Every structure is written in C-alpha cells, then in structure tokens.
Amino acid sequence: MLKIDHLVKNYNTFSLDCSLEVLPGQITGLVGKNGAGKSTTFHAVLGLLRPDSGKITLLGKDSQEITAKDKQKLGVVLSDSGFSGNLTIQDIIPVLEKLYDDFNKDFFMKQVEIFGLPYKKKLKDFSTGMKAKLKVLIAISHQAKLLLLDEPTAGLDVVARNEVLDLIRDYMTEDEERAVLISSHISSDLESLCDDFYMLKDGKIIFHEETDVLLDQYVVLKVDEAQYEKLDKSFILKVQKENYGYACLTNENAFYIENYPQIIIEKAAIDEIVTMLSGGDEQC
Numbered sequence: 488m489l490k491i492d493h494l495v496k497n498y499n500t501f502s503l504d505c506s507l508e509v510l511p512g513q514i515t516g517l518v519g520k521n522g523a524g525k526s527t528t529f530h531a532v533l534g535l536l537r538p539d540s541g542k543i544t545l546l547g548k549d550s551q552e553i554t555a556k557d558k559q560k561l562g563v564v565l566s567d568s569g570f571s572g573n574l575t576i577q578d579i580i581p582v583l584e585k586l587y588d589d590f591n592k593d594f595f596m597k598q599v600e601i602f603g604l605p606y607k608k609k610l611k612d613f614s615t616g617m618k619a620k621l622k623v624l625i626a627i628s629h630q631a632k633l634l635l636l637d638e639p640t641a642g643l644d645v646v647a648r649n650e651v652l653d654l655i656r657d658y659m660t661e662d663e664e665r666a667v668l669i670s671s672h673i674s675s676d677l678e679s680l681c682d683d684f685y686m687l688k689d690g691k692i693i694f695h696e697e698t699d700v701l702l703d704q705y706v707v708l709k710v711d712e713a714q715y716e717k718l719d720k721s722f723i724l725k726v727q728k729e730n731y732g733y734a735c736l737t738n739e740n741a742f743y744i745e746n747y748p749q750i751i752i753e754k755a756a757i758d759e760i761v762t763m764l765s766g767g768d769e770q771c
C-alpha cells in the first residue's frame with residue numbers, strides 16, 4: 488500500500504533517512520519524539536516536499552506518478568492542513584462533495600451528529616478536540632484505501648483520543664484491504680491500535696517490530712549491581728541506570744526466564760520500550 492525506501496531529506500541541522508512499509512489490512516504506527524522527522528516523512532509521501540533521494544511507492548505506483556484521481560484514495564490528516572477557519576461544516580460539505588467522487592455525505596452527517604460537532608459554527612471557534620475529530624472524519628468519509636494520519640490525536644484528552652481511535656478502527660473493519668499509517672509522539676496512544684511500529688529517532692528508523700512480538704517478547708529485567716555483572720548481555724538491547732541497579736530491555740523474554748529465574752522480569756509497555764530505545768543510555 489505504501490513503501491518508503493531510503494527517503495532522504497536534508498535540512499541544515501536535520502537529516503532524514505526513512506524506510507518503512509505499510510501493508511494492506513494493517514495499521515502501522517510511526518512513533519518518535521518531537522522533531523524526529525514524522526511530519527517530514529508524511530509531507531514527502533504526499534509530494535508536499537521534494538526529497539533529496541529515495542523511492543516512495545504509493546497505492547502500487549511511484550509516488551511521482553500519482554494523479555489527482557489516485558489522491559482521492561488517500562485520507563489525510565496533517566497538523567498544518569485543513570479548511571479555512573472562517574468556514575463552517577455546512578460550508579465544507581459541498582466542497583467535499585466536489586473534491587471526492589465517493590464522498591459519503593450520509594455517513595459524514597451521522598458522525599457529525601454523533602460527535603456533537605456544531606454545524607454552523609466557524610471552524611476557528613472549534614475546540615482542539617472538535618477540530619481533530621472533524622479532520623479524521625473528513626479523512627474517512629470518502630472510501631479512502633490508505634489513511635495517512637500525522638498526529639491525529641495531538642492535544643486531545645483521553646475521551647476524545649479514544650473516540651478518534653475508534654473511528655480509525657471502524658474504518659479498518661469495513662474493508663480488509665484498507666491500511667493506515669499513523670504517527671504520534673505518545674506511543675501508548677497507539678499501543679491498542681497498531682499492528683506494527685516503526686520508531687524514528689533523529690531522522691533515522693531505529694526500530695521496527697510487530698505489536699504482538701513487542702507485547703510478547705519484550706521485557707525489562709530489573710537487576711542489582713551483582714546480578715548485572717553476571718548477566719549474559721547478548722540479548723540486551725538497552726540498559727538504563729536506576730536506583731536499584733539497572734533496567735535492561737530485551738526482546739528475548741524466554742532466554743532470561745529460563746536462565747535467570749531469580750531476577751525480576753517485567754512486561755514492557757510500548758512507552759517504556761520507546762523511551763528506553765530513544766534514550767541516550769549505553770547499549771550493550
């Protein structure tokens with residue numbers, strides 16, 4: 488559905504080199520701190536900036552050959568995009584009908600009602616949550632095959648965030664060929680949503696894993712100084728100094744359970760994995 492092969496974009500003090508793949512039927516998460524390069528990646532995929540090198544294949548075509556008609560098959564949320572704040576939902580409906588051959592007005596209107604979005608209020612007077620819901624709603628209201636969602640939950644409270652994530656889940660259940668690339672700097676947001684994760688750090692993908700594997704095989708070993716000395720560190724991905732000794736991240740849960748029954752082994756939440764992997768701590 489989307490394949491990015493060594494997309495390179497250089498700015499003065501920042502250099503992106505990103506490769507990732509979004510498969511049909513999958514929700515892929517792109518996580519990374521502020522400034523990691525998530526938006527630059529989305530902009531490049533959408534042809535909004537010119538990459539220095541690399542290849543992007545979108546909907547089965549080289550991204551440079553994507554037509555306006557093809558773009559109708561994309562549902563997009565960008566932080567810096569949207570309709571003029573002086574318009575209302577009432578105003579944008581005819582625009583959406585013109586923009587998208589498959590715009591589903593009934594679905595859109597129903598969701599506007601469910602979300603309690605004001606029909607005649609100017610968009611600039613919407614709350615952050617209302618704006619976010621409207622953006623995602625627009626992205627999923629025209630039978631898109633691929634959603635490209637850059638930080639769609641930014642600034643939302645837990646309730647609004649879950650409503651937005653539910654919309655994305657519902658979108659996926661309607662057609663098993665659909666796919667989503669979604670970014671967030673809060674990885675826990677995406678834990679229950681995504682099938683796999685890529686992690687960007689300083690413009691580079693430093694990690695890719697399926698969520699099932701993450702939840703099943705990634706654990707944190709909590710060891711004191713003496714245990715740390717004796718630990719076989721072959722499968723330790725990151726080490727973090729703690730008050731009690733060391734927290735060691737591994738993706739070989741079974742090896743340490745079998746060989747070190749006396750040490751404390753805790754399930755690693757995605758947030759913890761991301762924080763440890765993106766931290767500057769020593770890597771074994």
Ligand SMILES: Nc1ncnc2c1ncn2[C@@H]1O[C@H](COP(=O)(O)OP(=O)(O)OP(=O)(O)O)[C@@H](O)[C@H]1O
Pocket residue numbers: 498499500501519520521522523524525526527528672
């Ligand atoms: N047009 C530009 N000119 C120069 N530098 C840029 C430009 N656009 C982005 N950058 C730089 O590229 C880096 C990555 O920015 P980007 O917006 O892609 O990060 P991000 O991961 O989306 O961050 P955030 O979560 O804050 O949106 C930053 O250091 C940013 O300053």
